[in-house]
Amino acid sequence: MSNLSPNFSLNPRENSRKSYRGRLAPSPTGLLHIGHARTFWIAAQRAIENQGTLILRNEDLDPQRSRAEFARAMIEDLRWLGIRWSEGPDCGGAYGPYSQSERRAHYLEAWRRLRDGGFLYPCTCSRKDLAQAASAPNDADTDDEPVYPGTCRDRKDATEFMEPAGVNWRLRVPEGEEVEFADLNLGRQRFVAGNKFDFGDFLVWRRDDVPAYQLAVVVDDAAMRITEVVRGADLLKSTARQLLLMRALGYAGLGYAEPDYFHCELVRDAAGMRLAKRHDALSIRHLRESGMTAEKVLEMAGWP
Numbered sequence: 001m002s003n004l005s006p007n008f009s010l011n012p013r014e015n016s017r018k019s020y021r022g023r024l025a026p027s028p029t030g031l032l033h034i035g036h037a038r039t040f041w042i043a044a045q046r047a048i049e050n051q052g053t054l055i056l057r058n059e060d061l062d063p064q065r066s067r068a069e070f071a072r073a074m075i076e077d078l079r080w081l082g083i084r085w086s087e088g089p090d091c092g093g094a095y096g097p098y099s100q101s102e103r104r105a106h107y108l109e110a111w112r113r114l115r116d117g118g119f120l121y122p123c124t125c126s127r128k129d130l131a132q133a134a135s136a137p138n139d140a141d142t143d144d145e146p147v148y149p150g151t152c153r154d155r156k157d158a159t160e161f162m163e164p165a166g167v168n169w170r171l172r173v174p175e176g177e178e179v180e181f182a183d184l185n186l187g188r189q190r191f192v193a194g195n196k197f198d199f200g201d202f203l204v205w206r207r208d209d210v211p212a213y214q215l216a217v218v219v220d221d222a223a224m225r226i227t228e229v230v231r232g233a234d235l236l237k238s239t240a241r242q243l244l245l246m247r248a249l250g251y252a253g254l255g256y257a258e259p260d261y262f263h264c265e266l267v268r269d270a271a272g273m274r275l276a277k278r279h280d281a282l283s284i285r286h287l288r289e290s291g292m293t294a295e296k297v298l299e300m301a302g303w304p
Contacts, residue, residue, distance in 0.1 A: 020052025021227045024078065024085060025217070027059040028070035031283035032077050035232070035267035038301035042264055043230035044083045055224055056088030058099040061216055066101070077284040081294045087224075095224040100216055103223075107211040110219050110249060111169065111204065115158050117252035120204065122167040123152040144237060148200035165209035170201040171245060179240040184262040186233060191240035202241050218242050218249065222256040233263045267301055 024040050026032060032040075047054040056078070060066035075090055087093025097103060114120045130146055153172060161167070173193040180190045191198040204215040217238075221229060229239075239261055246256040287297050 019227075020047060020050035021055065021225050022047040022050075022052060022230060023055040023057055023221070023224065023226050024083070025057045025059050025231070026074045026078075027062075028067060028074055029062065029065040030070060031285045032074050033282045033284060034287070034297055034301040037081055037284055037297055038267055038303050039230065039232055039264045040078060040083055041081060041298055041301070041303055042262070044085075046228065046230055046262065050228075052227075053087065054083075054085040055093070055095075055226070056085040056090070056098065057220060057224070058089045058101075059213075059216070061100045061210055061213070063101070063210065071099075073285055077288070080288060081284070081297065100211075100220065103216075103220065104211070106219050106223060107205075107216055108164075110215060110254065111164050111211070113252035113254055114171070114204065114248060115161070115169075117248070118158070119171060119248040119252060120169050121152060121155045121158050121172055121201075122161060123148075123155075123170050123201075124167055125151050144199075145202060147195055147197075148202065150195045150200065153201060163209075164205040166207060168203055168207045169205035171204050171214075171241075171248060173199070173201050173241075173244055177244070179243055181239065181243060181261060183236070183239075184228075184260055185265075186236070186263050189236055189240070191237060193240070193244060199237055199241060204245070214238060214241050214245055218245050218256065221259060222246075222254075226259050228260040228262060230262045230264065233266055236263055239263070265302075 022043050024043055026036065026040070044054055046052075056075070058071055058074075060071060071089075075088075085091070087095065087098065089096075089098040092098075111120070125148075129151070130148065148170060152170070175194040176197070177193045178190060179193060180188065183189050193199060195201070202214060203212040205211055220226075243258060246258055249256050284297060287300075
């Protein structure tokens with residue numbers, strides 16, 4: 001089957017939602033820090049302001065890095081900050097399970113639809129291959145994957161694979177496609193897809209049989225009826241990828257409504273670098289144990 005439809009583009013979305021549904025989506029690969037505190041507090045406040053529902057989703061996809069003690073800590077630390085949610089792994093809800101490690105069947109269905117529709121191709125490039133082919137260094141303010149050079153792009157054997165394990169799977173993005181969206185905090189955003197532009201064909205499934213972040217987030221936000229995504233500005237380019245992925249899933253027979261987006265400015269350290277989980281001294285857990293109050297932590301994070 002051919003790759004993307006000639007009509008594969010981002011049309012204006014229809015926004016006929018009845019109620020607001022926001023989400024917190026921490027990953028238990030380390031302790032939450034004050035940058036997380038600010039973003040999650042903003043997400044909680046937006047749900048309150050919109051008289052909506054807040055969902056907690058445990059994004060524990062990576063079996064090598066996700067740890068149960070970090071999952072417990074993130075729930076305890078979020079509660080300590082005064083954040084409350086109505087649905088989640090600790091309290092259930094209508095759209096569970098709320099831990100990604102329990103949602104594999106949902107991701108497999110999306111993978112099969114994309115494979116059968118000709119939107120994906122298998123990729124056997126190694127990390128070393130990609131590092132050598134990278135045309136530009138990654139932005140230090142993102143967790144971005146390098147622009148894929150298109151080495152395996154012309155492969156036509158996707159439908160010969162009954163399961164995704166053993167190779168990487170990439171979405172064949174429309175070359176030169178402009179992806180625009182109106183961010184509710186940072187204004188109009190524009191990215192261009194393709195291996196000479198902002199991002200190339202990106203991962204949707206890893207060779208170690210783990211769904212990639214982009215696919216899992218799109219599938220889960222749709223399944224959980226999320227109407228607004230609040231997250232850090234380091235994920236702006238991921239939003240462009242995910243909008244393309246939603247369109248591909250729509251053409252593949254899964255009707256996914258696009259949520260609104262609110263990207264928060266990043267919290268930075270004294271040197272101007274964005275905070276990451278490696279900054280253990282600024283973890284919420286460490287600050288709690290030092291005797292700091294939740295109000296002081298939020299003040300450090302720049303709220304309000």
